[in-house]
Amino acid sequence: MMSENKDKDAKTHGVLYIGMDLGTSRTSVSASNGVRETVCSVVGYPKDVVSQKLLKKDVLFGKEALEKRLSLRMYKPLEKGVLKYTGEAKDQEAKANLKAAQDLIGEAIRLAKPRADELVYCVIGAPAEASVKNREAIVEAAKAHVDAVMLCSEPFSVAYGMEMLEDVLVVDIGAGTTDLCRMHGTMPEEADQIMFDVAGDAVDAVLAKRIEQSCPGAQFTIQMVKDLKERWSFVGDAPEKCLVELPVDGKPTQFDLTDQIRAACSILIDPICKGITKLIATFDPEFQARLKNRVLLAGGGSMIRGLDTAIEKAMKERLGGGKVLRIEEPIYGGANGALKIAHDMPADYWEQLR
Amino acid sequence: MGGLKDSMRDAIKQLAFRTSVDRLKKQGVTQVNVLGLDRIAALIEAAVHRSLKSRLVGADREVVADATKAEFLRLLRSNEDLLREKSEVERMRERAEEELDALRRDLAQQQSALKLKLERLDPAAAGRWHGEDGAIAGKVAAIVQALANGGPTSADDVQRRLTELVMDVVSDERRDAEAARQALIDRDVAAMQRRIEKLTGSLSLTEHKLQQLSAQHSLDSGISSIYREVQGLAPGDERAETKKGMMAAILEANLRLQKRGTA
């Protein structure tokens, strides 16, 4: 007969490692069976029995939830990189968000397609700032589906995945937060990390405002703004004209959004440069030059065209120079790194957490 | 050796996952390195041969080759076992589904039979007969009264009154029969209701079983990891020391967090 997921004795087939990047806007997994999946971090529950019968599901995730949102109660359980649930809040909304976060983590693990007869070890890259209550909630949610789980800081896992363990400065531009992390061969500490909330969502908000001001009558939602940002994003010299169609009184109308998109994306440059400057200025002077030349852009925001050049330019003014690299796979950087950590973790370490 | 090559090719194919160019683009991948299945299989084979050749002397080589063959056969067997288990679960699932359908049909039948019975139980009829009974009783009293009084009686009159009397008897019979029928119906209805309750119970039980089976099924059809054992840092890793320190720090932080949670 089939065995239960947690049955240790039946797990004779192999060991599956899962690396997870739990993000505000999307959650990605990378696993040692070759699976790589990503899901928008939204969870929807049928509003009533009728919708439930119709949808034939108790819970929907990501794109599917967004498509059926009219018959769903929707939750975006992470905000500014952390769970909206704080552990203290007792109200319904907080509880519902916690459940949504737990269901999302469960779904992410299911997406990795673990076998029932394999030992499953999972490392989750979580924001460095997540509270203890928050981390506990994440661990609890994951433990229901895996044999052991570890959390580690998100920018750290990005750097680890790229084998950049010394003298590198990771700039992870997410949806809710931008995280800067200085690596110097040991685990980064509080002083090595800076976080602020000028990130993807903030760019969307500024872009929405600019469109509202400059395109009279244009109708749009914040999701449409996000989509067109992801299609056209750039800073500095425009690589092309951003000609975008938006409905005006229901009729598709073309607008040139080149300036608006440049302006919105550019809000990231200054705070990032300030953060970089601070982390370099407080580093061992002997290694400052090396750190300056190894700034690594990661996260969805690193896909903004021209951002590396723009930051290099600003660093030249403030720090006399610097070199900015871009991660090859912005979407899976965190998950790949977490997977590598899971793999490298000694067996007896995992045992201690089972 | 061709069979082994084909099996290797199949195994690699199973480990691979499918995606589209558009999907990769969306995920931010702009360039991919392409390596054909045959080439990968050939590389693995070559690597195995080379390492066997360089590391082993003749006798060992055979031992390792035998062990490898055995391991390969074991893997194939475990795959077959899993396939068998999978089809077993599928069969159980089909059976549960059939059972569920039969239960549903039975329940629907019982419910419509009950509905029919209840419709036949016309409450208006009872009321009507009640009224008739009263009238007949009145007429009997009148005949008795007239006969007792010895008043004038024609043949017609007697015939009419006698008919009324017979009707009275018939009505009594009718009432008794109706009462018996009513009792029967009551018993039938109660029995049917009990049966429906039971059916509903087993229906939800079977549904639950089916759900469990489905859940098991989806768990089982996972994709195998490429690792048979827990890995850990590669012994030859240049930065093993640095990484070891980092792993220890991650473990420590997690022990603190997770032991706190369970304390």
Ligand SMILES: Nc1ncnc2c1ncn2[C@@H]1O[C@H](COP(=O)(O)OP(=O)(O)OP(=O)(O)O)[C@@H](O)[C@H]1O
């Ligand atoms: N091509 C693109 N140009 C600009 N921004 C993009 C592009 N693609 C994705 N993004 C943005 O990147 C952000 C998502 O990045 P990422 O997935 O790294 O964040 P996250 O991990 O979900 O969030 P956080 O790290 O804050 O929890 C979103 O704001 C998204 O709009």
